[in-house]
Amino acid sequence: MIKVENLSKSFGPKNAVNDVSFSLERGEILGFLGPNGAGKSTTMRMITGYIPPTAGVVKVGGNDVTQNPIEAKRLMGYLPESAPLYTDMTVEGFLGFCAEVRGIKGADKAKAIDRAIDMCFLKSVRHQSVDTLSKGFRHRTGFAQAIIHDPDILVMDEPTDGLDPNQKHEVRSLIRRMGQSKAIIFSTHILEEVEAACTRAIIIDQGKIVANGTPDELKAKSELANSYVVSINGTESSAVRDGLGTVIQSAKVTIVTDKAPTVVARVFPKKAGADGELGQAIFAVAAQNNWKVNEIKKEEGRLDDVFRNITLSDTKPQ
Amino acid sequence: MKSIWTITKRELGGYFNSPVAYVFLVIFLLMTAAFTFLIGQFMDRNQATLQPFFMWHPWIYLFLVPAVGMRLWSEERRQGTMELLLTLPISLWHCIIGKFLASWIFLTLALVMTFPIWITVNYLGDPDNSVIVASYIGSFFLAGAYLSITSMTSAFTRNQVISFILSVVICLFLVLCGWPPVTDVVETLAPRSVVEFVAAFSVMPGIEQFNNGQIDSRAVIYFLSVIGFPLFATNVIIRGLRA
Numbered sequence: 001m002i003k004v005e006n007l008s009k010s011f012g013p014k015n016a017v018n019d020v021s022f023s024l025e026r027g028e029i030l031g032f033l034g035p036n037g038a039g040k041s042t043t044m045r046m047i048t049g050y051i052p053p054t055a056g057v058v059k060v061g062g063n064d065v066t067q068n069p070i071e072a073k074r075l076m077g078y079l080p081e082s083a084p085l086y087t088d089m090t091v092e093g094f095l096g097f098c099a100e101v102r103g104i105k106g107a108d109k110a111k112a113i114d115r116a117i118d119m120c121f122l123k124s125v126r127h128q129s130v131d132t133l134s135k136g137f138r139h140r141t142g143f144a145q146a147i148i149h150d151p152d153i154l155v156m157d158e159p160t161d162g163l164d165p166n167q168k169h170e171v172r173s174l175i176r177r178m179g180q181s182k183a184i185i186f187s188t189h190i191l192e193e194v195e196a197a198c199t200r201a202i203i204i205d206q207g208k209i210v211a212n213g214t215p216d217e218l219k220a221k222s223e224l225a226n227s228y229v230v231s232i233n234g235t236e237s238s239a240v241r242d243g244l245g246t247v248i249q250s251a252k253v254t255i256v257t258d259k260a261p262t263v264v265a266r267v268f269p270k271k272a273g274a275d276g277e278l279g280q281a282i283f284a285v286a287a288q289n290n291w292k293v294n295e296i297k298k299e300e301g302r303l304d305d306v307f308r309n310i311t312l313s314d315t316k317p318q
Numbered sequence: 319m320k321s322i323w324t325i326t327k328r329e330l331g332g333y334f335n336s337p338v339a340y341v342f343l344v345i346f347l348l349m350t351a352a353f354t355f356l357i358g359q360f361m362d363r364n365q366a367t368l369q370p371f372f373m374w375h376p377w378i379y380l381f382l383v384p385a386v387g388m389r390l391w392s393e394e395r396r397q398g399t400m401e402l403l404l405t406l407p408i409s410l411w412h413c414i415i416g417k418f419l420a421s422w423i424f425l426t427l428a429l430v431m432t433f434p435i436w437i438t439v440n441y442l443g444d445p446d447n448s449v450i451v452a453s454y455i456g457s458f459f460l461a462g463a464y465l466s467i468t469s470m471t472s473a474f475t476r477n478q479v480i481s482f483i484l485s486v487v488i489c490l491f492l493v494l495c496g497w498p499p500v501t502d503v504v505e506t507l508a509p510r511s512v513v514e515f516v517a518a519f520s521v522m523p524g525i526e527q528f529n530n531g532q533i534d535s536r537a538v539i540y541f542l543s544v545i546g547f548p549l550f551a552t553n554v555i556i557r558g559l560r561a
Binding site: 045049074081086087088089093098103129 | 321335407
């Protein structure tokens with residue numbers, strides 16, 4: 001549904017987006033991750049036709065956004081960053097305006113407004129002026145505007161920014177629900193969001209895509225992925241290290257904390273895929289030495305580790 | 319076409335959803351009345367003509383039209399709604415024209431609300447109503463010309479005050495460059511051909527023709543181009559902002 005090919009944007013000498021390519025099909029929810037200023041918003045603005053690309057092509061439902069913008073925009077709903085709204089209108093009036101511009105009239109318009117208001121929990125503020133709304137309601141009004149025409153493609157720039165935890169949860173489940181029948185792109189820098197809602201994630205840094213995969217694939221890139229954390233009481237850390245060192249499936253053992261009486265050690269696997277055997281071997285060693293084991297936990301890998309490792313370039317001390 | 323009207327309706331609603339519209343209408347009517355009766359000496363003239371009413375319009379509009387139009391684009395830029403508007407499936411031209419029309423309709427409404435003075439002059443005497451109609455048409459075009467310039471200056475900046483000042487200055491130039499008291503002085507300093515060239519840009523000759531009851535096609539074309547060019551410039555500026 002969306003095809004982005006070699007997209008670049010420069011503002012003067014600064015390359016905001018540099019040769020970005022990806023595609024998105026119906027039923028996919030793509031999380032767009034990256035540090036501030038990585039080029040997330042710029043990319044989304046080019047996809048939605050707000051700014052023209054310096055180079056490259058965006059195709060939305062087969063329409064080139066630069067050459068056939070009206071057709072492309074018809075297929076998309078867009079929630080810009082910080083959800084700008086016409087503050088002099090009521091929620092209903094605003095949604096009515098958006099529906100009308102999109103060619104929805106009469107009874108269909110009333111239906112579309114009702115549907116969007118229901119989906120975004122706006123009933124209580126329906127007739128209220130936008131400038132009297134709290135941030136959460138404003139954001140949801142922006143969201144309602146993006147889905148008013150039930151678009152096939154949704155592009156959202158930080159849709160959960162500024163919402164409280166309950167609202168965040170609500171918006172995520174809304175995205176998940178809609179993702180079954182639409183193609184959705186949303187940007188965020190909240191990593192749990194990607195795990196909670198996305199089928200795929202792209203990490204972008206300094207205008208370039210640095211990772212592209214399912215959340216699980218990305219997590220597997222973490223150094224800690226598939227390692228085991230063992231917490232043991234009443235044993236010296238050196239004894240733990242030596243004991244676990246005998247496990248043949250392990251590449252390396254590190255002591256995470258050593259605060260008497262508890263020692264916490266981390267055992268890294270030698271090769272990926274053999275993690276079941278590694279767990280069994282750790283159990284065997286613990287039983288052999290009669291260790292008082294509090295906990296053995298397998299690490300899934302952390303998205304924030306992966307994120308930090310590949311995007312640290314601009315915050316690293318020079 | 320439909321989307322232009324949708325934009326126009328929203329903008330017009332924007333005026334009437336806030337006190338701006340009412341404040342403007344009251345001030346406009348008070349000012350036109352004050353200028354006509356107090357300074358224009360409408361009563362003392364003892365003439366059945368609205369000339370002392372229309373002669374002030376280029377000056378009253380000079381401040382009131384930029385006040386109406388200054389928010390057209392600068393507010394969209396400041397609030398970030400421009401991103402919303404321009405990602406809707408409508409062309410930039412439709413947005414520019416829709417917004418411009420909304421303000422022009424609003425100004426026309428203000429102009430129409432001066433009708434009591436027309437009734438008054440007809441009640442008191444026997445004026446040439448064709449001259450009055452022509453003058454109203456001239457005033458309508460003048461408001462459009464100032465407004466179009468304001469649309470352009472409001473696309474320049476996200477600050478309404480800057481937009482206001484810029485448009486007042488440009489409109490003032492268009493008035494003064496062809497206003498005899500100024501051109502007479504300038505003629506002593508610059509060659510006559512230069513003065514005439516610059517004076518050709520002025521709104522004043524056209525307005526005087528309308529106020530004399532002539533609807534000259536050249537004046538109409540002049541005003542349509544003074545409306546068209548800044549709207550075109552608005553388009554270029556907004557495109558430039560995004561590039």
